[in-house]
Amino acid sequence: METKLANAGDDILDEAAEILKSGGIAAIPTETVYGLAANAYDVNAVRAVFRAKGRPQDNPLILHICSVEMLYDIAETVQTLALKLAESFWPGPLTMIFPRKPHVPAETCGGLTTAAVRMPNNRFTLKLIERCGFPIAAPSANTSGLPSPTSARHVFEDMNGKIPLIIDGGECRYGVESTVICFENEDTVRILRPGAVTPEMLREFCHVNIDGGVLEKLAPDAKVISPGMKYKHYSPKAEVYILKGSTESDENYLSAKDGVKTGFLGFGDEKLTGDIVRFPYGASAEEQAEKLFSSLREADAAGCTEVYVRMPDTSGIGLAVYNRLLRAAGFRIIDADGGSDAVH
């Protein structure tokens, strides 16, 4: 199959809508990462998404909507708190989980009785959903397990030959996937996956619990609310390690490395000796979120076999950066201050 790349705009809207209406799939831009879109109500189209990504069948998809009316078509009940959060954060990077209506296919929701819903903040994609008239199921448009795509070029790397159309909407604004929450009671939510809507932002409205799986490695047989949390994720081919020492001890650790092509994502103030290849990352959590996935992909393209990433500050969107990084690194943290390679 030939894969067409087209700029987001009104002239490609009809073609994209036709593909989705006739049961096909296409990649679309959002403000978080690129999505691989299908009609959420069409079981065969949804199956094609799972196939193109190589995604495990029990990892549910997020349903993308363009109006609150569409939410009522999906959700059996919508709490007052959910409406308040929708009013404040939609369109935007917040995904909420609701009990689903019977007509929402179980396949879309990984066999669960719930559905995850969000309204993306991208003009083209909102228009596309409106034109289609159904919610669009869209996981990240990468091959399952690889770093998520934050540009159309990344999607092309993974999906060339597998899908008919990639809509190029430029670089994604946030660079990490949406915050996923479920409701524990009328005034408490649980964060299952952190994103650009931060715990601090949600606390303005309700109590916020952060699920243990956000920062901890789950036991292989652990019961999880969000199946996506149990899979290896976001990893390039290179082995990724998190460096949690002071600037100086991390510099010393890296300078002593020899023999393998080594990549580094740092805050920008590190002085490095030797043949370490630097990739964009940055000092602020926002920059790190934007750059993490693309830099992990670049490190692979440059032939690095090991990549070291400095541990982010975990406040704000930093919690999302750390959550993705932990999974990319398979929870390997090197404490260069500890005097030894304390790999946990």
Ligand code: AMP
């Ligand atoms: P992705 O499609 O790659 O952005 O991943 C979607 C994330 O949302 C995964 O971590 C899923 O496990 C989670 N998710 C989607 N639907 C549900 C649901 N009904 N219940 C719990 N988690 C969900």
Ligand code: MG
């Ligand atoms: Mg994904």
